[in-house]
Amino acid sequence: MYFLVVRQKFTANVVVGLLGNESPESNRFTLVTPKPENGVRLQATLGNQSSQASIIHVAKTIRHYSHNLLLVLGEIAMNTPKKKKNRIYTMLSGITFLVFLGCAAYLIFYLGIQPYYLKQQSKKINAAYYNSSEFDSGNKNSDGLLLKFSQLLKANKDTKGWLRIPGTNIDYPVVQGEKNSDFYLHHNLKGDTDKNGCLYIDANCNVETPTKNIVIHGHNMESTRMMFFQLPKYKDIEFYKKHPILIFDSIYDESKWKIISFMRVSGTYSHNDGFDYMQGEFNDNEEFLDFLHQVEMRSLYQCPVTVNEKDSLLMLSTCTYEIDNCRSVVVARKLRKGESEDVNTSKAYLKN
Secondary structure, three states: OOOOOOOOOOOOOOEEEEOOOOOOOOEEEEEEOOOOOOOOOOEEEEEEOOOOOOHHHHHHHHHHHHHHHHHHHHHHHHOOOHHHHHHHHHHHHHHHHHHHHHHHHHHHHHHHHHHHHHHHHHHHHHHHHHOOOOOOOOOEOOOOOEHHHHHHHHHOOOEEEEEEOOOOOOEEEEEOOOOOOOHHHOEOOOOOEOOOOOEEEOOOOOOOOOOOEEEEEOOEEOOOOEEOOOHHHHHOHHHHHHOOEEEEEEOOOOOEEEEEEEEEEEOOHHHHOOOOOOOOOOOOHHHHHHHHHHHHHHOOEEOOOOOOOOOOEEEEEEEEOOOOOEEEEEEEEEOOOOOOOOOOHHHOEEOO
16 A cells, blocks of 8 residues: 655646556555645555555555645645635545545455455355265276266356366366467456456367377465465475475366466567467477476476486466566376375475
8 A cells, every 4th residue: 555645736636536557456546736826736656566565554555645635735825815715624524534435445355355255256156066976986988078067067167177286275167268369357157247367278289189288277366365366475485395286177077186386487489489378289298398398498497307208297387567568387297097186395306
């Protein structure tokens, strides 16, 4: 949250509104008072900049804004002819009250009501999956679909699987749009508009005839702490050591995956020196091995997990806000047949 008080000679009308936001995580209210005869104006900007905001912090912020406004009102009163004082006081008092109510209502909804509602919806979806009588059976129907996904497929035929990282709150269904692969960037499992979106599979990949590399996208939702909010924590090797295994069950196959890399790449292909981490299929083993080399070269640390041309990959990708247009990507390979899921993470080390 922040406020900005600006004094300068300026000619403008009163503007109160929600300015265009650069991302789902950045919203601003701006109030600009009209120019009185003394040339003093007030501009107050209220923005949601932090996921740590609380109702107490909001109250303090609004109180700070009100204090600054009162100071300027006092200065205006001292330098304004008596005939215009009452009109200015009435106008600015009304504007202040409306802005206060608007900011408070928006923040209560944005930081309280909406996250609560979305989390309740998420719990219902989780119950439809985990409470299925077929959850642990491994049984499939005549089309080869795991029966535990029956309820989710009834709710949305775009359902492609379920991703869970033990010990984190990453525990969500995974979808893939038929025509628009980015549809679920801003829509939930029900197809309703939702700033959290859904975890969804990139258009270059699929689970029906599994591609060599499957890429799953998701928002880094700082405001609600949902979706891939915890994914960038893998930049800390200690976080990796506590969570070295992923569980991604497609609607056809139950699988566990060992993490082999955490890397940061640009969201612009041309900035990655020809490396397309969203590539799903490869022409031959040589091309795939070169891809693995690129992944290993970009990894922040060395994971004690081997990988070869016979393995399949899973990539989890989300935005990271420390660097402009950057993606945090966790890379894992599928657990091999008969292989133990144990990982000796004490052998992991940071690269120089």
